[in-house]
Amino acid sequence: MTSMDGFSGAALFSQGFCYTYDDVIFHPGFIDFAADQVDLSTRVSRNIAIRTPLVSSPMDTVTESEMAVAMAEVGGMGFLHYNMTTESQVEHIKRVKSHKPGYVANPAIMGPASTLSELDELQTARGFTSVCVTENGVSGTTLLGLVTNRDVEFVRDRTTTLSEVMTAVGELVLGSADVPLQVNESTLLECKRGKLPIVDRNGCLTGLLTRANVKDRLNRPASGAPALDTHGKLLCGAAIGTRDTDRVRAQQLFGAGVNAIILDSSQGDSVYQLEMIKFLKNELPQLDVIAGNVVTQQQARRLLEAGADGLRVGMGSGSICTTQEVCAVGRGQATAVYKVGQVAREFDVPIIADGGIQNSGHIVKALALGAHVAMCGSVFSGSTEAPGRYFYQDGIRVKKYRGMGSLDAMKQGSDSRYLSESGHLKIAQGVSGTVRDKGSIKSMIPYLIHGAKQGFQDLGADSLEKVHQMLANGLMTMEVRTNAAQKEGGIHDMHSYTKVPW
Structure with missing residues (x-):
């Protein structure tokens, strides 16, 4: 009798622990295809398909029009932050929609x-x-x-x-x-x-x-076909809140050509999101609405039953987020993605794994555990396309990067995503800092995606659909790594080395 070799997702994630991406390791599968043959095309929401399973986070130090243009040009999608006036957000949408791939984005x-x-x-x-x-x-x-x-x-x-x-x-x-x-x-x-x-x-x-x-x-490596809407314009999404003024904002964004709306909240299981989903689906039925953030199946089911076209998964897993520390609420990201993915599968609605992504291996884990898209904030921060100026700190070229729950961001208006009203005491659920210059995402993303394709090849899955089938039927096995196993899986026993990702 053959002993059990590894665990299915159902078995691993029902043991009373929550796991991060680094905690989990997959077992290799049988390879009968080349890495270049892996198809990572996916859906970001019910009606929006993209070739590259990456989207940029709606943070004010990550995504404005220049980032959204670049993301669409490499086959992904950018979501504009809403820590700005409605007029400014509309103008950014128009810049994306008027841009022709290959030309300078937002010239002076x-x-x-x-x-x-x-x-x-x-x-x-x-x-x-x-x-x-x-x-x-x-x-x-x-x-x-x-x-x-x-x-x-x-x-x-x-x-x-x-x-x-x-x-x-x-x-x-x-x-x-x-x-x-x-x-x-x-x-x-x-x-x-x-x-x-x-x-x-x-x-x-x-x-x-x-x-x-x-x-x-x-x-740089070839970017491939850009992500376009039905009118041949670059895809672009945008975030809004759940206040009454955001209903007007959503209508103006739709008029400017936005393709999807994210309801931006650190805790999306609320009456405010349910009411906003109902309003948007009645008033703008052509517009896809992505709700969240959620980390449990109960949260997900309520929003999906209300009509959400997509879900954003993650709470407190971002590199600049302190929600779990401050509020004692959240979940390990690997567990959150798996659990929410099981419910979303019943509704045939894609989920976005938001937070915790640091490398191509994390992208593989997010997608293999049930996500359709990985949302990146810190990975894309400090890039050429990220908002803000470069400056030098301790001799290093850097850009500012901050969480939307940081006090700096709240002063600009992001407190609404934490269900906080102006005039109340503001409690930080994020930090502000700096990140190194990372160059253009147009150079970065092709390498990340090829790394993810190699990961899928090692799993024995030649598409996102295949890996989700393997997860559902238990053919993909996995285990939890101890601290020692995680250390062994990284670089060790070297006197000196230079880690060059690509």
Whole structure:
């Protein structure tokens, strides 16, 4: 008689303990396919499919329009934070929807009456070396010229207007909005210019292409097909709260083209979310609503029965979250994903594993335990596309990163996600800090995904659907690692080493 070798998910997660990703290890399966053949395409909500099972977290130091554009370009999806006015959030949606893959996301644009001192401020804040000058200072209006460092570096009078120093449109080489990206790239390389403004037939600015932009694309792994909606626009989601004003916000976001709404709360099992789901499904039935956060089956079932099109799973597992410490409520993320996934499967609704992701192995564990998508915050923080400025701390180039439950974020308005009203005492459920410069997510994500594909290959699963079937029928076995086993599974017994992820 063969002794039991490992545990099924049902057996492992019914022993009275809650586990994190690091606690759990899977057993290898039989390999009869190449890692490149693994299909990780999935759904982020009931009606939205994506090729790459990663989405960016709606945090104010992680996702604004530039991050959302980049996520969609690599086949994933970004969710805009709502620690901003409704008007600002709508504007970010419009930027994503108007963006053409391959071009500069959110290029610097100013009006002809703007001064060099204003340009200096913009360059300091965003690091641009050039700015397009249009009639009204926004995209979609007539292009008048281009200003680069060469035009302004020796001008001492910083009250000089851009119209006085710009290279006029008649002297520029221009790209066309009516031709493919590859044609405009060829034009840029042939003319040996650094910038190629893209205009439509009426001479209005629609985009910008730079040599650095092209060089970066050629030097990083291929991104694959972008994630597009039914209108051929980049996919984009957004977070809202559950207050009455958020109902108006949701309608305006829908009008701007948002594809999915996340009801953003650290504890989503509330009458407020139930009422908001009911309102949104009645008023905006075409819009997918992702509820949460939840970590138990009872929480999940209530929201799913109310009509949620997706669930966000996780409470206190983020690197900057202190909810479990402060409130003594939450659950280990591996257990939460498994348990909620069992209920969501009954409703055929996908779940998003939110929190606890640090590497490709954690992505494998999240997906194999029942999630359809992994949501990343800290992994994408500090990247080129994350909001905020780079600065140096102790000689290291860093960006700020903070939890939405930190006091800093609450001062900006995020206290509503913790069901806290203005005027009440504010108790931090997160921290603020800094993270190292991680470069572009367009370079990072292809490596993360290939690492995840190799993990699926070792499991013997060639698709997300297959691994979920293996989990359901008990063919995928696993165990809990002791502290010693976790130590053994990492780097050890080295005098010195350099850990390079890719």
